[in-house]
Amino acid sequence: xxxxxxxxxxxxxxxxxxxxxxxxxxxxxxxxxxxxxxxxxxxxxxxxxxxxxxxxxxxxxxxxxxxxxxxxxxxxxxxxxxxxxxxxxxxxxxxxxxxxxxxxxxxxxxxxxxxxxxxxxxxxxxxxxxxxxxxxxxxxxxxxxxxxxxxxxxxxxxxxxxxxxxxxxxxxxxxxxxxxxxxxxxxxxxxxxxxxxxxxxxxxxxxxxxxxxxxxxxxxxxxxxxxxxxxxxxxxxxxxxxxxxxxxxxxxxxxxxxxxxxxxxxxxxxxxxxxxxxxxxxxxxxxxxxxxxxxxxxxxxxxxxxxxxxxxxxxxxxxxxxxxxxxxxxxxxxxxxxxxxxxxxxxxxxxxxxxxxxxxxxxxxxxxxxxxxxxxxxxxxxxxxxxxxxxxxxxxxxxxxxxxxxxxxxxxxxxxxxxxxxxxxxxxxxxxxxxxxxxxxxxx
Amino acid sequence: xxxxxxxxxxxxxxxxxxxxxxxxxxxxxxxxxxxxxxxxxxxxxxxxxxxxxxxxxxxxxxxxxxxxxxxxxxxxxxxxxxxxxxxxxxxxxxxxxxxxxxxxxxxxxxxxxxxxxxxxxxxxxxxxxxxxxxxxxxxxxxxxxxxxxxxxxxxxxxxx
Numbered sequence: 001x002x003x004x005x006x007x008x009x010x011x012x013x014x015x016x017x018x019x020x021x022x023x024x025x026x027x028x029x030x031x032x033x034x035x036x037x038x039x040x041x042x043x044x045x046x047x048x049x050x051x052x053x054x055x056x057x058x059x060x061x062x063x064x065x066x067x068x069x070x071x072x073x074x075x076x077x078x079x080x081x082x083x084x085x086x087x088x089x090x091x092x093x094x095x096x097x098x099x100x101x102x103x104x105x106x107x108x109x110x111x112x113x114x115x116x117x118x119x120x121x122x123x124x125x126x127x128x129x130x131x132x133x134x135x136x137x138x139x140x141x142x143x144x145x146x147x148x149x150x151x152x153x154x155x156x157x158x159x160x161x162x163x164x165x166x167x168x169x170x171x172x173x174x175x176x177x178x179x180x181x182x183x184x185x186x187x188x189x190x191x192x193x194x195x196x197x198x199x200x201x202x203x204x205x206x207x208x209x210x211x212x213x214x215x216x217x218x219x220x221x222x223x224x225x226x227x228x229x230x231x232x233x234x235x236x237x238x239x240x241x242x243x244x245x246x247x248x249x250x251x252x253x254x255x256x257x258x259x260x261x262x263x264x265x266x267x268x269x270x271x272x273x274x275x276x277x278x279x280x281x282x283x284x285x286x287x288x289x290x291x292x293x294x295x296x297x298x299x300x301x302x303x304x305x306x307x308x309x310x311x312x313x314x315x316x317x318x319x320x321x322x323x324x325x326x327x328x329x330x331x332x333x334x335x336x337x338x339x340x341x342x343x344x345x346x347x348x349x350x351x352x353x354x355x356x357x358x359x360x361x362x363x364x365x366x367x368x369x370x371x372x373x374x375x376x377x378x379x380x381x382x383x384x385x386x387x388x389x390x391x392x393x394x395x396x397x398x399x400x401x402x403x404x405x406x407x408x409x410x411x412x413x414x415x416x417x418x419x420x421x422x423x424x425x426x427x428x429x430x431x432x433x434x435x436x437x438x439x440x441x442x443x444x
Numbered sequence: 445x446x447x448x449x450x451x452x453x454x455x456x457x458x459x460x461x462x463x464x465x466x467x468x469x470x471x472x473x474x475x476x477x478x479x480x481x482x483x484x485x486x487x488x489x490x491x492x493x494x495x496x497x498x499x500x501x502x503x504x505x506x507x508x509x510x511x512x513x514x515x516x517x518x519x520x521x522x523x524x525x526x527x528x529x530x531x532x533x534x535x536x537x538x539x540x541x542x543x544x545x546x547x548x549x550x551x552x553x554x555x556x557x558x559x560x561x562x563x564x565x566x567x568x569x570x571x572x573x574x575x576x577x578x579x580x581x582x583x584x585x586x587x588x589x590x591x592x593x594x595x596x597x598x599x600x601x602x603x604x
Binding site: 034050051064068098 | 570597
């Protein structure tokens with residue numbers, strides 16, 4: 001087992017990893033930018049190193065600074081968290097070359113799944129259903145038009161190197177395709193430094209359903225059920241839950257088996273998530289995230305498995321601790337992302353937290369790095385806290401969510417708390433009638 | 445509390461001639477006992493936390509120590525007025541010479557010109573040469589040879 005883990009991240013996920021390490025008796029190193037000097041992860045870690053200025057490129061994305069920090073503090077493993085360098089195959093490689101352990105999948109698996117077009121091909125070969133679309137990246141407007149006519153409009157253009165909604169464009173007919181194609185290419189080039197885009201059929205009312213997978217170094221691969229993350233705006237998740245209200249035991253096994261086949265096809269190790277779109281009883285592979293997810297607590301609450309500790313154990317070469325045989329999801333868990341954003345316009349709202357009260361009591365978990373007088377920096381993403389509630393069934397969890405959100409007080413910055421309260425009182429949400437388009441029509 | 449701050453505290457304790465001082469900060473406890481003899485002891489420092497936002501809390505410290513420490517800090521800051529401080533552009537290990545056999549690049553009191561190599565910071569087995577940013581006289585070298593430095597940590601003071 002490792003003696004000291006460096007966490008190459010910030011915010012709530014850095015604290016989450018520190019918590020797992022503390023409980024396992026492993027020492028921790030926090031790295032931070034100048035803007036995060038007063039952060040809790042810096043305070044709670046055994047060691048801390050300032051690795052650069054506020055701008056991520058020179059701090060949390062600086063591979064040499066992070067490796068140097070590991071060297072001067074004597075860390076023997078690096079946990080990348082999510083975002084930043086977590087899905088950077090080059091970083092994972094360098095960590096290995098420096099005789100450190102990367103707590104995550106092998107670089108080859110990250111690289112393969114990180115290229116969305118190649119990921120699709122790999123999924124198809126592994127017998128995982130995919131959405132009809134282009135074979136790999138599309139180079140010209142003519143080619144795009146050809147493929148689009150073949151599969152029928154509407155279609156969506158996506159950045160091959162993408163994620164997080166950037167470089168995505170929906171086209172409803174052949175007329176608007178040329179312009180959208182150019183925009184998608186430009187966005188992809190700007191956001192990822194790679195202008196390759198591909199095209200696929202656009203589903204009008206799909207649900208976002210993802211399968212949590214876990215593989216150890218001894219060849220065992222398991223799935224830990226699904227999370228439904230249909231409540232999104234601008235392709236950013238807002239609410240996640242498990243189980244999904246529409247997934248039957250039979251469908252869960254089919255999706256889980258497909259996910260496991262894909263993992264085996266890429267020799268996957270450690271935690272991963274395979275995202276599917278689901279519509280009318282059919283599921284289609286979307287992409288694989290080769291890291292721990294923001295919404296991993298939802299799975300932890302219904303399976304009783306600590307995914308971060310499992311990541312550390314698996315990286316150290318231990319076998320998966322998940323029991324053999326069929327498992328059952330127990331109860332229902334929902335996560336609400338509390339962001340420093342205007343709940344109506346979603347404009348980011350950095351600033352100082354003047355007053356804070358976190359909800360508690362039965363079935364309530366809050367993963368957060370904020371405290372009273374904490375200044376939310378403008379340099380990073382707007383996630384302030386994750387509220388996770390657990391109930392015996394979905395309605396029970398919703399009632400608990402309402403109660404917890406009422407008790408959740410954040411003053412000084414605008415947050416998405418009022419939006420979550422409104423969603424929990426929405427008839428359609430309560431019925432479980434969800435789709436990724438839910439927020440398009442939702443008004444507070 | 446970083447190593448440098450601990451060293452400063454030791455200096456203070458020996459100068460003031462008081463018996464002992466104990467400082468606790470963010471889980472780090474440092475107890476320094478002064479002796480009339482030249483040497484001091486540092487005890488019970490479980491984890492050296494480099495750099496912290498909060499000023500150290502001094503418990504049971506005789507009044508003169510605190511004021512003297514404050515005075516030293518004030519004097520330090522005042523003595524830096526008009527000086528050009530060169531800070532570390534990267535995280536790594538600070539070396540004063542190009543290799544263990546040769547002498548240091550610079551000494552305090554040396555005349556330096558813009559572009560002169562002052563030290564090396566090793567990060568990921570790469571030796572990064574840090575150059576003088578202005579012409580002037582090198583009045584202070586902050587880290588010890590072989591000491592880890594963070595981004596933004598003070599390396600040199602140059603008087604133009």
